[in-house]
Amino acid sequence: MNQRIFQLIKRLLIVIASILLLSVIVFTMxxxxxxxxxxxxxxxxxxxxxxEEREWAMERLGLNDPLPQQYGRWLKQAAxxxxxxxxxxxxxxxxxxSARMGNSxxxxxxxxxxxxxxxxxxxxxxACYEDSLIDKLLRRSGxxxxxxxxxxxxxxxxxxxxxxxxxxxxxxxxxxxxxxSIADRLHHLVLPLAAVLISHAWYYAxxxxxxxxxxxxxxxxxxxxxxxxxxxxxxLWHCLPNVLPGYISxxxxxxxxxxxxxxxxxxxxxxxxxxxxxxxxxxxxxxxLLMVLSLFTGAVVIAANxxxxxxxxxxxxxxxxxxxxxxxxx
Amino acid sequence: xxxxxxxxxLKVTYDSASGPVQAVRDVSLQLQRGEVLAxxxxxxxxxxxxxxxxxxxxxxxxxxxxxxxxxxxxxxxMPERHLRELRxxxxxxxxQDPLEVLNPVLTVRRQIAEAVRLHDPQADTEQRxxxxxxxxEIADVERCAxxxxxxxxGGMRQRVVLAIALAAQPQLLIADEPTTSxxxxxxxxxxxxxxxLQERLNMATLLIxxxxxxxxxxxxxxxxxxxxxxxxxxxxxxxxxQPAHPYTWALLRSLPGFSADEEELYALPGIPPTLIxxxxxxxxxxxxxxxxxxxxxxxxxxxxLSETHFAATWLQDARAPRITPPLQRRCGE
Numbered sequence: 021m022n023q024r025i026f027q028l029i030k031r032l033l034i035v036i037a038s039i040l041l042l043s044v045i046v047f048t049m050x051x052x053x054x055x056x057x058x059x060x061x062x063x064x065x066x067x068x069x070x071x072e073e074r075e076w077a078m079e080r081l082g083l084n085d086p087l088p089q090q091y092g093r094w095l096k097q098a099a100x101x102x103x104x105x106x107x108x109x110x111x112x113x114x115x116x117x118s119a120r121m122g123n124s125x126x127x128x129x130x131x132x133x134x135x136x137x138x139x140x141x142x143x144x145x146x147a148c149y150e151d152s153l154i155d156k157l158l159r160r161s162g163x164x165x166x167x168x169x170x171x172x173x174x175x176x177x178x179x180x181x182x183x184x185x186x187x188x189x190x191x192x193x194x195x196x197x198x199x200x201s202i203a204d205r206l207h208h209l210v211l212p213l214a215a216v217l218i219s220h221a222w223y224y225a226x227x228x229x230x231x232x233x234x235x236x237x238x239x240x241x242x243x244x245x246x247x248x249x250x251x252x253x254x255x256l257w258h259c260l261p262n263v264l265p266g267y268i269s270x271x272x273x274x275x276x277x278x279x280x281x282x283x284x285x286x287x288x289x290x291x292x293x294x295x296x297x298x299x300x301x302x303x304x305x306x307x308x309l310l311m312v313l314s315l316f317t318g319a320v321v322i323a324a325n326x327x328x329x330x331x332x333x334x335x336x337x338x339x340x341x342x343x344x345x346x347x348x349x350x
Numbered sequence: 351x352x353x354x355x356x357x358x359x360l361k362v363t364y365d366s367a368s369g370p371v372q373a374v375r376d377v378s379l380q381l382q383r384g385e386v387l388a389x390x391x392x393x394x395x396x397x398x399x400x401x402x403x404x405x406x407x408x409x410x411x412x413x414x415x416x417x418x419x420x421x422x423x424x425x426x427x428m429p430e431r432h433l434r435e436l437r438x439x440x441x442x443x444x445x446q447d448p449l450e451v452l453n454p455v456l457t458v459r460r461q462i463a464e465a466v467r468l469h470d471p472q473a474d475t476e477q478r479x480x481x482x483x484x485x486x487e488i489a490d491v492e493r494c495a496x497x498x499x500x501x502x503x504g505g506m507r508q509r510v511v512l513a514i515a516l517a518a519q520p521q522l523l524i525a526d527e528p529t530t531s532x533x534x535x536x537x538x539x540x541x542x543x544x545x546x547l548q549e550r551l552n553m554a555t556l557l558i559x560x561x562x563x564x565x566x567x568x569x570x571x572x573x574x575x576x577x578x579x580x581x582x583x584x585x586x587x588x589x590x591x592q593p594a595h596p597y598t599w600a601l602l603r604s605l606p607g608f609s610a611d612e613e614e615l616y617a618l619p620g621i622p623p624t625l626i627x628x629x630x631x632x633x634x635x636x637x638x639x640x641x642x643x644x645x646x647x648x649x650x651x652x653x654x655l656s657e658t659h660f661a662a663t664w665l666q667d668a669r670a671p672r673i674t675p676p677l678q679r680r681c682g683e
Binding site (some may be wrong): 250 | 405407430434435436437438439442443445447450451452453454455456464465468469511514515517518
């Protein structure tokens, strides 16, 4: 028991250290990047400011101090729960984020669930008809789709399904004034979702397929066949349970990957989620907003990694603590 | 009477990196209902390939020629659907390594129940699982049924595999080296169990082993295989007391009970030939101290020694010199 508490504390310290390190990196990089933070604050007006006015504004926002001092101040305030104002929106950072959080959760959540289902399904189909035409076709096309950059593929989707064939809207999360309509939200979700799914699904489907193809050659499949089971049934009832634990921890690890993917897609589709926001805040030097969003994303990635690790240790019945206590008997 | 299993001119060829491997070269045999036929031979002699082709468990890369008739129906060319009905119901199989063939993440109960339900959807599965576990003489039925394979000992696992094989009361049981991976004491228990079940259920059994002493306990008839061919086949008495093929002599000589008064136990020198390009004559000739010149050139036919006893060796030819088998029997007389 003591050891488990020790483990827990150790992991917690690692998380805190990683997030602190991340904050230093993002802080430094954002300030080193060329550009004018005042554009975020004053918009177009920033160009018309006099030298004195600029000086005064920079001084007031604390942007003239040396970097370590700025970072120290940010850290102190953040520790007190004061994350600052967004330069662009002139609102507390958390308020800006929470307004968009829902949209992102919807996109990321639905992508993740659909991706799990889709990759499992594709993997099973390919493994069941290994080396058949359908397997080869899926493998070839999957490689092509997963190699296309997401932003380009998103643009292609917009061109095809919003411009040439106006079936779906090209941007936004809902039409103006229809924020409560589920159908309208889903309608806006189709293209971004398709972009995320098509560019990510194959990678995971391929892993499932290969794992299953390996599993189909295991000795226990011989006994299952000798019982008289069909190939499909063996695949689903015997091989899949052996693959699933690895798959679950893989998908948890995939979460940050998908999160990154949705950020790009959100930016292209101007989908008002965290991804579009993080892109905007980096572009306009909206420092406070950028910090919080980066750290939030980082925290999600770290949490997913740790969850996957914990799952890996537990999920296999052969390594689980409860089962090994039952000793051999004859 | 129609035999239960009839194998006619079976040939199995695998593709390997260095060319096609002829694992089984023209094997024919028959098995009557309720009879135990043992296939004996070194590893690589083709016994496993032979039994796996009867069950059609070979990978698609293996080319199988010839005929396998089960109750007169051709197994090799029947559609997959039909084959699935035969597997488990008409013929079942138990394997060398019971840990490998049991699914590691499914409980024993699920794995047996599946076999029961597949061939008899109306059965009281729970009841039948308990019956089967009792049939294979497992003491703590409930505990065993709830276990995962890795929690059981080797002997228990083989009993579970046997329970699965018996789930639909097959007419033919194929036992592919069922005791090879087990401890010696457990081996004896499993063999006794196999024997009693075989007699009780009157189930024809094809027993595969590299160990003649295993075979002696169970077999009615014995077929000795070498390099993908049957070299001698006969009743157990004939094989043990009037062996005719030098390879059978070598196998018997390497058993403690049969070896002549030698200081050390006899070990057959040399290694089996590769089956990629098998020699023209008797494949055993290079290791055979009694080999005749013709053995290197021409494959010996089967010489009929009795109604049931056949041996493929030129030593049985009328022109061949008479040789006394280098055996001294000290057991069973």
